[in-house]
Amino acid sequence: VTDPIAEALDKFVPAFQSAEGDWQAVLKAAAAPASGRKIPAERSLRRSGFWRRVPARVALVAAVVILAAVVTAVAFGWPQRVVDFFSSPPAPTHVKNWVSAINAKAPPGMDPLAISGQTKKITTARFNAGVRGLRPRLHTLYVAPTKSGGYCFQWSGPWHRITLSSLGIGACAGSKGLPATAPRWLRASGPLWIKMPGGSDPYLVLGTVRSGATRTVAARFADGTTATIPVTWISAPINAGFFAYPVPRSQWHPYALLSVVALDANGRVIGSRTPPGSSVMAGMRTTMPPAATVVAGRVAVPNLIDLRLDLAERTLTRDHLLGFQGFRENPLKLPDNAKHLWACFQSPKAGKRVPTGTRVSLLVGRDCHH
């Protein structure tokens, strides 16, 4: 007796006829420190011997192209690539249809008036979209001007969803006088617009800059490092820069990414965006407290609460005290790097005078305020 539901389910998600896993890759990835994990795409490229098979002449041409791109970037004074909109290749029909669809999809009176026939293929970028930790894939940026002087753009799929695989994600900017109730995808405006999937722990930053005064777009991290984000600037009538920045795996910790900023030539902030919930960071400290003075073999316990753990440890050592860590969360799930952890509670309390060599207990977590 056949089960019609089972038969329908069989067709709904057909069985995988052959499944070849890579157990060694699992072991290797599990053993490697998180920051040291190589992306599978790099491995597969290397294994395939691709570079060894590239003829010398092709390699030379590629080198010249890369050099030209670098020279172009240097000439503009910041790490950007300028793309001439009108000489860019046209987008395929299905993307133009997508642009037409967003005009139709907009609520009454909010039509972005995107000119689908002028949609262009701008560039491609390899990044991991939709699911944290997946293999980076190639995505294409398509941009269409709008009759109101703005633009609509799409980063093509695949976005790891069956229904979205050919659509990608996108938004529009430049429509004037939109009410606050307008869908978010119609309001990709402002000097710096970004989308950071992953909550307080983003793994990707997609964005646009609209000010011609922008000279640098940078990601600022809690460990004090800054990464410059390459931007592709599109000429008139778009007049905007686009970027897709995969957050380094070593920075995949809540509140590791403090902000993304757009700066002008003088280093002034034109626009700044923070990941959701990162305002919690406001109460955290990344500066060591003043050194304590040892008097008669005793020292005042420093205030270590809300201090980054590596700095708390250095403070204790400097003040001739010892540290002892307990954990607010499952320690197996905590990062190894003390720069991504915070001292949430301490005992003895700050200010108490104790003999040098006293052990100060710290309760450690990724986020003291949640």
Added chain:
Amino acid sequence: MDVAAGRVWEVEQVYRSRLPELWRVAAAVSGSREAAPDLVQEAFIRAVRGIDSFRGDGPLEAWLWRIVVNVARNAHREPETVALSRELPVGDSSSADDAQAELATAMSRLSERQRLVVFLRYYADLDYATIAEVLTISSGTVGATLTSARAALAQALEVKEATP
């Protein structure tokens, strides 16, 4: 062989023996057949890394399925942080796909628990007790959930469901 090494060996056995089913469930839960291999790979990396956190108060295989389901569920959720495309129409569907479309609609109307029970039962062929471990519910709840899910799917497919 120490305990952790022994458990990693057990994890490997599950990985090697159940990979097609693991991929299928990951595809069903995440909604992406293409992403399923990566999701399962990621789940097993997490499992090996966190093997010490397996307390042994249930079957190891159920613990592994739970990780796979959670990774696939997160994969399903995360793209929703970026809007627009999901609101747009997908390509035309032919009449031959009508039954599948009806099933897809019916599946979307099921609760998440109902869907997971269906996937684990039909795609992984897990028994009620293991499904209960995976979803941390009772075996009785698994049975009731499966019955109600089947009834909903039968109605959508216009199938007469036999009463037990």
